Amino acid sequence: MNRKRSNGASPSAPLVLEVDRVALSYPQAAGRTQVLGGVSLSVGAGEFVSLLGPSGSGKTTLLGLVGGLERPDSGRILVAGEPAGSRPGLAAYMPQQAALLPWRTVQGNIELALRIAGRSREEARRLAREGLERLGLERHARSYPQVLSGGMQQRVSFLRALLSPQPLMLLDEPFGALDALTRQEMQEWLLSLWEQDRRSVLLVTHSIEEALLLSDRILVLSSAPATIVRELAVPFGRPRRRQLWSESAFGELKEELYQALRRERGGSGEGRA
Numbered sequence: 699m700n701r702k703r704s705n706g707a708s709p710s711a712p713l714v715l716e717v718d719r720v721a722l723s724y725p726q727a728a729g730r731t732q733v734l735g736g737v738s739l740s741v742g743a744g745e746f747v748s749l750l751g752p753s754g755s756g757k758t759t760l761l762g763l764v765g766g767l768e769r770p771d772s773g774r775i776l777v778a779g780e781p782a783g784s785r786p787g788l789a790a791y792m793p794q795q796a797a798l799l800p801w802r803t804v805q806g807n808i809e810l811a812l813r814i815a816g817r818s819r820e821e822a823r824r825l826a827r828e829g830l831e832r833l834g835l836e837r838h839a840r841s842y843p844q845v846l847s848g849g850m851q852q853r854v855s856f857l858r859a860l861l862s863p864q865p866l867m868l869l870d871e872p873f874g875a876l877d878a879l880t881r882q883e884m885q886e887w888l889l890s891l892w893e894q895d896r897r898s899v900l901l902v903t904h905s906i907e908e909a910l911l912l913s914d915r916i917l918v919l920s921s922a923p924a925t926i927v928r929e930l931a932v933p934f935g936r937p938r939r940r941q942l943w944s945e946s947a948f949g950e951l952k953e954e955l956y957q958a959l960r961r962e963r964g965g966s967g968e969g970r971a
């Protein structure tokens with residue numbers, strides 16, 4: 699992992715993710731459909747990068763490639779210097795729905811993830827307990843996931859990803875299924891937690907505000923076949939607070955990103971994030 703970033707805020711940070719001219723097509727009834735048309739991006743160590751793009755532009759597909767679930771037709775993806783998919787567990791993945799095992803308690807779900815990652819039984823138990831305490835979730839340790847609210851399930855899911863040892867976290871619309879108020883609470887919760895830990899994150903989101911609040915850099919994908927059409931280094935210092943939303947610079951960047959997305963979608967701007 700000696701390579702250095704070629705763009706973004708911290709020129710000396712090593713790269714945790716390198717996506718180089720990645721293309722992918724899927725078979726269709728007639729021929730193939732090109733989804734990714736040569737995407738290049740990077741995430742540095744301790745960097746929070748968000749991906750915005752029109753619906754169907756290939757954001758989830760891209761995360762799947764980085765997670766090693768699929769192989770690109772061409773191009774190269776390195777996670778911590780290793781080809782994506784060359785071995786399991788290079789990246790931690792948090793989907794929109796928590797996907798916790800219903801027959802295991804909250805603590806049991808986290809312990810299992812740690813055991814799969816190679817921790818001993820005792821270590822897994824200790825780390826899970828400490829993590830739950832740190833996140834204020836200890837009272838739910840013995841609960842089963844289905845009795846928790848959606849927001850609480852996502853907190854557990856995030857803790858599971860946070861405790862796993864992978865150098866990169868992939869978050870795919872993690873708050874997309876939550877109501878607006880819970881979503882805001884979760885963003886603030888994630889922000890304060892991430893600012894303590896500074897893991898490398900690639901977040902897919904439909905919310906411009908969410909991307910601006912959380913990220914160091916924002917990348918905008920074009921509609922399919924997708925390429926990166928806009929890169930924005932978010933200029934706000936850290937720690938950040940939600941009060942940022944009311945600042946004029948926040949509003950201006952939001953408008954700029956909104957225009958970029960609208961151009962890509964080719965629409966009138968209805969359904970603004």
Ligand SMILES: Nc1ncnc2c1ncn2[C@@H]1O[C@H](COP(=O)(O)OP(=O)(O)OP(=O)(O)O)[C@@H](O)[C@H]1O
Pocket residue numbers: 724725733751752753754755756757758759760
């Ligand atoms: N396994 C597959 N086989 C065929 N087509 C697929 C497959 N997976 C995804 N696609 C197509 O690839 C395109 C990109 O899908 P993807 O889910 O990555 O987009 P997205 O940007 O994440 O969308 P959204 O924002 O709506 O979640 C879509 O047109 C989708 O129908």
